[in-house]
Amino acid sequence: MYPYLEAGDEIDGLRVLSRIHAGGMALLYRVEGGGTDYPLILKVPRLGQGDGAVAVVSYEVERMMLAALSGPHVPRLAAVGDLERLPYLAMEFIDGPSLKELAEQAPLPPEKLAKPMAAVATAVHHLHQQKLAHLDLKPSNVMFRRNGQAVLIDLGLAHHAHFPDLLAEEFRKPIGSAPYMAPEQVVGVRCDPRSDIFAVGAMLYELATGRLPFGAPDSVRGLRRRLYEAPPPPRVVDPAVPPWLQEIILHCLEVDADRRYATAAQLAFDLLHPDQVVVGARGRLTTHDGWLTRLQRRVVAAGYEPAPCPQMGRRPLVSVVLVGVDTQVRGEQQIEALQQMVRRTAEDEDQVRIALATVIRPHPLLGSSYVEESGGKTHIRHLVELRHWARSIGIPEQRLTYHVLEDDDPAQALLDYARANRVDHILIGASTPGSGIERGLRPFLGSVASRIAQEAPCSVTIVRPEY
Structure with missing residues (x-):
């Protein structure tokens, strides 16, 4: 395949x-x-x-x-x-150089890095204006057009304010590139565009000093160190870094997102106008934190609470309907009853967005006795089945989203999705004999539907076929 x-x-x-x-x-x-x-x-x-x-x-x-x-x-x-x-x-295909090529020449003088990094910040700002946070910015994901404009590629880990966050719901662990990941991403927050400003700061640090501010940790424990350990000030690594550039870099790398630049446009302006950068205590640092400061940071980090995500524009005035689809149900009456209810709901509210979701067992680790196909192929197979299921509904594709959730607890997976994505209404089929999602899971319908009806943060309709 x-x-x-x-x-x-x-x-x-x-x-x-x-x-x-x-x-x-x-x-x-x-x-x-x-x-x-x-x-x-x-x-x-x-x-x-x-x-x-x-x-x-x-x-x-x-x-x-x-x-x-x-x-x-x-x-x-x-x-x-x-x-x-x-x-x-x-x-x-962007037929131009990447920022990675520039990073390989680091450390760079300010006059060589300021203009391209201002172009990167401008590109980030334009994405934020369209309600999107990239969340995986790194030198290899930045390309440049021949006119100098930055192009941000590889949007597979991005978050859009007006779309459900598939990654947050389906993979409950930090996802991103470790050297550039913001502290709030480490603890699972994926809705803050200021995470991108942190990543730009990490790239600026790399270009200015030739070093990564937090190294390249390969564990969650290593990632969490950035919650309480500040990187060495750039001027400690390379005294040739001017105070104004250090001020910009450390402003981007603040642990608290509220203390970073409010917008990437402000960051771009400072990079292009160094004479207007107000150099404060950050820019004047010439020593690394002492043991007492590091201890204080650890104490603060123990109670770390990420700043609330800023609003990236108003949410559209549409309702979100989550449809729990058991792809293993084969009874035509059960399928048709749920499809008819989805169709009727969409007709009654012409702006409603329909999220079709099924739940499968998490793919086993190597060594498991149950390995039939790769996790990716299993995911694709169920996505295809969801799309087949949706064909007879007649709802425009732009109003549909498809979600394959991995969890041993189907009810909890759907409830978590509903809470995280502010679902307004859940549609789910009633119990049918033999229904279930993937071998080894308890029935998806029946007790699952009852639990969802009891615990859901929104209205729930349990759909029964007419016999």
Whole structure:
């Protein structure tokens, strides 16, 4: 299923020229065709044995984000692959250098890093204006057009204020690039655009000093150290860093998001106007924290509470309806009853957004006795089944989202999703003999529906077929 593409292969009118990158979650190919007036790449999620479901969820997130965004600071989306044949994103190829190439030359003098990093901050601000936080900014995810504009790529971990957060609900652990991850991300907060400002600060630190501010930790414990350990001031690492640049960098790297720049536009302005930067205590630091300061930071970190996420614009005045779909139910009357209720709900409220969700057992670790297919392929299979389920409803695709939640407790998974995404109404089918999600789980319907009705933070309709 889903073999790797080779040069000369064709898919949907696109001809593969070469594979240009093999990442942890996706493969990138240069392609030609497609009828666009700009060059294209094909991004295909990894779905081999041992590849987890996060690659599929990341693909779904990026598909939604690229379709919702506009402007020169993100790649243009040209086409989307069929999940049943080959999931892919055909998007604009940015034929310019990446920030990674600049980072490899670090440490850089201020006059060489200020302008490109101001372009990065400007791009971040434009995404924030469109209600999106990138949440995985790093040098390899920043490209530059020939005119100097920054383009932010790899939106698979992003969060949009107007879309459900698939990653937060399906993977309850820190997700991102460890050297650039903000403290609030470490504790699971994914709704704060100021996390991107922290990441820009980490990249500025790297460019100015040639070092990563917090190293490259490979454990949650290592990630949490940034809650209480400040990085060495840039001027301690390299005395050539001017106070105004250190002021900017440490302003971005504040643990408390409320103490960072309020917007990336303000950061861009300071980078382009160093003579107007007000240098305070941060910019004048020439020593690392002493033991007493570090101890005080540890005490404060023990009670760390992330700042509330700022509003990225008003939420649309639409209601969100969560539909619990058991993809293992085969009874036509049960299926049709729930589909009819979804259709009726959508007709009654023409602005309602329908979130179709199913719950599967988490993919086993290596060594488990139950291994039939990779986590990614299991995820894809259930996404396909959800899309098949939705075909007869007749609701426009832009009003539907599809979610495969991994949990041993189906009721809790749906309740958590409803709370996190401010669901207004839940539709779920009544009990049918033999219903269940994946082998080994207790019945999805019946007791699950009853528990949801009792504990849900919104109204619940349990749908029964007419016999």
